Amino acid sequence: MRLGMMYLKGEDYEDRGFIAPLSFGYLSAYLETHLNFHDTILEVDNRDALLRQSPDIIGLSSFTETFEDVIHHARHFKQLDASVPLIVGGEHISAAPETLPPEVDIGVLGEGEETLFELMQLYQRNEATPENLSKINGLVFWHKGERIITAPRAWIEDMDSIPMPNRELLLKDTQWQQPIFTARGCPYKCTFCASTRFWQRTRYHSVERVIQEIEYIVSHFPDQSIIPINDDLFPLNKKRMRAIVDAIRAKGLHKKVGFSLNARASVFDEEIARMIVQMNGLVVCFGLESASDRILTALKGKTSARDNQRALEICERFNLPVVSNMMIGVPEETEEDMARSYWFIQSNHYRFAQPTIAYATPFPGTELWKQAQDLGALPPNFENWDALNLSFERGRSVYMNQHLRPETFESIYDRFQVFQTTLQAGKQQLHAWLTKRKYFEHLYKTLLEDISIKGPVLEIGFEAFCLADLQPDLKVTKILIASGKAELTPIEAKQQYATILLSHALEKLRDPIALLQSLHAYLKPEGHILCIYYNARHPALMEQLLRGKWEASPFGVNHHHALRFISHQSLQPLLKRSRWHESQSQVLLASPVQMSDKMQQALQLLNAEGQSQQEIPVTCLSVLQSPSTSAGRILRASEKPAPVL
CATH class of the missing domain: 3.20.20.70 (Aldolase class I)
Structure with a gap:
């Protein structure tokens, strides 16, 4: 005996069709496990392909918006061979069993695994009579021109008793x-x-x-x-x-x-x-x-x-x-x-x-x-x-x-x-989010390769991704910037940090000097502050600021709450006023730049650095210490050159 099932696309298939219809996988797996039934096939909105495989029973699953398709296909199936039982399941028939069309023999109401199992047992024994069907809970079926609705099917309490779905059955559409x-x-x-x-x-x-x-x-x-x-x-x-x-x-x-x-x-x-x-x-x-x-x-x-x-x-x-x-x-x-x-x-x-x-x-x-x-x-x-x-x-x-x-x-x-x-714009926005995620993954991997970071670490930034995601054994306290502020709780000396990471924090803060000044109390005497920031004089950033439009690039992330952009040069006055000393600096990320002649001319007027197709610093790192600290250098011997900004 062969069970043929057909998935109906519906008008919005292009929007939802990339997710496989898992209900068919559950039904197939349940029959395999409890009935040793392995001859189940699935087609996607293709009744001719289904019929070529000669199913003995046909099952359709339907939402309300595709229920007219159920009726249309059922008429075709019955015209070809009225003896083949037709079964429909899904949300629509479960909510409205009184709409079971004459062309469909049986409707499965609610969860279908146990109900279909009992139905298939009857069909295998050739005992699918009205009397026996009436004993199966969760059905609507035709008898003498009337719809018969049986008692409700109890919900499956032990969810783990449902076998894992047959995902191989769902390979019919390669985009799923x-x-x-x-x-x-x-x-x-x-x-x-x-x-x-x-x-x-x-x-x-x-x-x-x-x-x-x-x-x-x-x-x-x-x-x-x-x-x-x-x-x-x-x-x-x-x-x-x-x-x-x-x-x-x-x-x-x-x-x-x-x-x-x-x-x-x-x-x-x-x-x-x-x-x-x-x-x-x-x-x-x-x-x-x-x-x-x-x-x-x-x-x-x-x-x-x-x-x-x-x-x-x-x-x-x-x-x-x-x-x-x-x-x-x-x-x-x-x-x-x-x-x-x-x-x-x-x-x-x-x-x-x-x-x-x-x-x-x-x-x-x-x-x-x-x-x-x-x-x-x-x-x-x-x-x-x-x-x-x-x-x-x-x-x-x-x-x-x-x-x-x-x-x-x-x-x-x-x-x-x-x-x-604006679905395409939405996809571009999602791409920008994923670009930012990849950017931080690359950034932190580079940081861990170039610097021997000691814990405990206090990380301040606007991105939830943190160092501990790449180095789980590193003890990291993460503080997210919200509304231009980083809420630091009072701290005792024994709770001080060996490393403080400012991950693009200065760009997002309303008062970066106040934060920098407060960090003296949080850093151990021999500790370091790692300050990561964009290069404000990068031509690509200048170009996007001039255009007023963010695009997917190293700078093409969500800067709607960026309050400033800084360069290595403009960082120095902030450090001086907050009593920090820059002991080292380097480029963490660089990129080539390509732009039109007109844009190059505009950037030259703004004194932006770099020429087309040169490697220009994108993201920079400054290592900060207290002026009274004599701690040594922490960048590894293979450090990259300091930014010349």
Whole structure:
């Protein structure tokens, strides 16, 4: 017996299609483990390819927006061979079993592993009669022209009892990334969310199981650079997240692969952000939904626009790219509410790797669906499922807003799409974030090679990545700069540091002299301060300042909160006023420069250094000591030449 399954792409496949549909892998693995059933095939939206392999049973999985495709394909399958059983599963049929079409024999409601296992047992024994089907929980099926809905299927309590998904089945589309679920379910009841209704309460895999799956992906898919964590809210349990992060680092997995994950702004804090950085989190996704507190309360309960803003600012401080999901068009939303969301996105545009704007779409089983029914926005026998696709099309979408005419809303929706159509810009922004991450990795590796750094270390900077990420045995205290300040706590003499690292700190501080002066109390008598800074006279920096535009380059990182740029020359007055002595200096990073003749002429007027295609210092290091200290040089014998700036 052969089970043929087909994944339906849908209209937004290009946006979400890079993540493999793991549900098929779970179903296949469960049948292999518990039924010794190995003949499962998967096709992507290609019924002809599926039929050529002569499946005995056909299974389809569907969201609401692809349910019309289910009906269309089912008609075709039944016309060719009505004896082949057709089974559908997924969020839509689970929320609306009364919509099971006549062309489909059975619908699987809720989690499908155990239900499909029991179904396949019946088919193998040729005993899939109505009487036996009625004994399987979690089904809807046809009998004598009526839909029969059986008792609900209990949720799987022991998540580790579910076998690891069959990822080889998911190699059908070579662009798919292999995701993981560390948990199923969400405790929040957002009025628009179909996922929380499908999975119900939260259930967790063990830390050991999570690490086992990550190791499998790293081993079997070595070209995959990022693993999407598909949990509704991965940081939901901080204690568990801490255990997973520690296990990832203990195995060295954070050096082999990055992660993307979903978080909630109202419970997001610096502790969570720090853990995300430590596990090599590369993208954080937030369902921000709105910048109006009134609308947020209606949609999500206890959350606010201030929570959204705070979460974005935390991610910015920790250099975490953000993908945000916003929503407009809910029934209660006024034009003022929409304006708040618009200007929220506009004012935070540089904090987003990718903002996405969705139309408030009612899905079966959600509170928003019930609200649409109560408002009369849905006809009694609504079946236009492909219109429920998170985008707005006047005359086709289900329109619920009670304050604006559809044509007025359409013009506002089009204005929001300006953000949506900057997907390429979002990719460039993400590239800039990753460029900065690579920059710091290279910088710190060079630093550790050139200098014998003694601990304990106090590191001050704006980037959460720190020396301890490359040298775990080094005791490092990290202080992040926020709003132009570095909050140093009072310190006793026995707590002083052998090394203080200022990692691009002076550029971000409102009062760098005050910080430099305060550091005398924190440094041991024979200690050193390592001051890293950009070369303010580098032509590339000058060019970007003149253009007013940051691009992906050594300087093309987020400088929106840079208050100054310094050179080796302009550093000296700061050191003199703060009573520090520069004992050594060197170039940490240099790059060739290529630019147009006009730009070279402009830079010459500004007395910028260097000529085209020469190696010019990008990043410099100054070693600082107290004038009364007689400590020796700390740069190794192979040190690079001091910057001539």
